[in-house]
Amino acid sequence: xxxxxxxxxxxxxxxxxxxxxxxxxxxxxxxxxxxxxxxxxxxxxxxxxxxxxxxxxxxxxxxxxxxxxxxxxxxxxxxxxxxxxxxxxxx
Amino acid sequence: xxxxxxxxxxxxxxxxxxxxxxxxxxxxxxxxxxxxxxxxxxxxxxxxxxxxxxxxxxxxxxxxxxxxxxxxxxxxxxxxxxxxxxxxxxxxxxxxxxxxxxxxxxxxxxxxxxxxxxxxxxxxxxxxxxxxxxxxxxxxxxxxxxxxxxxxxxxxxxxxxxxxxxxxxxxxxxxxxxxxxxxxxxxxxxxxxxxxxxxxxxxxxxxxxxxxxxxxxxxxxxxxxxxxxxxxxxxxxxxxxxxxxxxxxxxxxxxxxxxxxxxxxxxxxxxxxxxxxxxxxxxxxxxxxx
Numbered sequence: 001x002x003x004x005x006x007x008x009x010x011x012x013x014x015x016x017x018x019x020x021x022x023x024x025x026x027x028x029x030x031x032x033x034x035x036x037x038x039x040x041x042x043x044x045x046x047x048x049x050x051x052x053x054x055x056x057x058x059x060x061x062x063x064x065x066x067x068x069x070x071x072x073x074x075x076x077x078x079x080x081x082x083x084x085x086x087x088x089x090x091x
Numbered sequence: 092x093x094x095x096x097x098x099x100x101x102x103x104x105x106x107x108x109x110x111x112x113x114x115x116x117x118x119x120x121x122x123x124x125x126x127x128x129x130x131x132x133x134x135x136x137x138x139x140x141x142x143x144x145x146x147x148x149x150x151x152x153x154x155x156x157x158x159x160x161x162x163x164x165x166x167x168x169x170x171x172x173x174x175x176x177x178x179x180x181x182x183x184x185x186x187x188x189x190x191x192x193x194x195x196x197x198x199x200x201x202x203x204x205x206x207x208x209x210x211x212x213x214x215x216x217x218x219x220x221x222x223x224x225x226x227x228x229x230x231x232x233x234x235x236x237x238x239x240x241x242x243x244x245x246x247x248x249x250x251x252x253x254x255x256x257x258x259x260x261x262x263x264x265x266x267x268x269x270x271x272x273x274x275x276x277x278x279x280x281x282x283x284x285x286x287x288x289x290x291x292x293x294x295x296x297x298x299x300x301x302x303x304x305x306x307x308x309x310x311x312x313x314x315x316x317x318x319x320x321x322x323x324x325x326x327x328x329x330x331x332x333x334x335x336x337x338x339x340x341x342x343x344x345x346x347x348x349x350x351x352x353x354x355x356x357x358x359x360x361x362x363x364x365x366x367x368x369x370x371x372x373x374x375x376x377x378x379x380x381x
Contacts, residue, residue, distance in 0.1 A: 008139070010135045011136060012239060012320060013129070013132060014133070029303065041300045041301065042301045042302075042303070043147075043301070044302070044304075045308070068313060070143050077143070079136060079139055079140055
């Protein structure tokens with residue numbers, strides 16, 4: 001059983017995502033970064049961009065405008081100022 | 092005893108009032124659902140924010156820590172933020188928030204502190220103007236719809252007062268929405284940031300926190316942001332609590348009006364009967380006399 005990363009994405013309006021995933025990519029003010037399970041504790045501000053959640057080969061995409069990302073051994077939390085899910089059109 | 096016409100008028104008037112309270116109850120119930128969803132959806136963000144700050148607070152104790160996080164080291168100048176709704180007709184909703192705030196204010200004054208007040212919501216202003224009018228530094232309306240745009244000016248005011256060195260500590264009073272029947276007046280400390288004792292302490296497993304761009308820059312944006320979020324959360328909780336309180340107050344009023352109508356109708360019928368009987372007696376005794 002491979003290790004999973006606990007990821008949650010919340011905006012002031014609501015909680016957009018909360019669950020176990022394989023990998024998350026986000027855009028920090030200092031550059032894009034990816035988070036896998038067991039990442040070192042890390043905190044950064046976010047710029048406008050996309051947050052990509054990888055789970056079991058599935059992709060979930062969110063558009064985020066500003067906020068903070070907090071990585072701890074317990075998981076990865078994004079506090080977004082504005083966020084919405086982007087529906088990926090089927091090919 | 093009131094005349095038949097007076098009774099008829101009173102019944103009509105109570106019925107009209109009942110229609111209004113019934114309508115208000117239904118409007119409040121409809122608005123409650125939305126407000127409740129908003130308040131509950133906003134909770135995770137505020138909680139996570141608090142957890143992140145608790146985390147940071149554990150790491151940055153010392154002389155270099157930002158003042159928004161650890162305070163100025165004094166508590167002489169206190170700012171009390173009281174948030175209520177703009178409107179009434181909601182039972183004891185606003186009064187209970189103001190009562191809790193007033194107890195706190197009086198305790199601070201008794202301790203010889205300088206207390207300033209920032210009120211949000213017309214009801215808080217109206218009730219606190221009596222007795223504390225010289226302490227109120229600013230007033231903001233609660234507004235019909237709590238949003239970040241509505242919370243921002245309040246937070247800016249708080250931050251400006253703190254930055255100017257006019258206040259050392261800030262406490263916020265609002266009503267926490269527990270359920271449709273219970274709303275509890277609650278207070279939280281905004282500055283210095285409240286770090287719950289039992290908050291989940293994160294075990295970093297020996298690794299050091301890394302910050303990008305750096306700790307100070309992040310804290311400098313995160314801490315003011317936290318104030319806005321806490322104010323917004325308080326406004327959302329208030330909004331949900333207000334509609335819940337208004338709904339049950341109006342439900343009571345509608346029921347009371349129903350009882351009143353039943354009572355008045357009984358008196359009305361009795362009076363009418365008595366009058367008919369009296370007229371009959373007059374006719375019969377008049378006929379006998381002939």
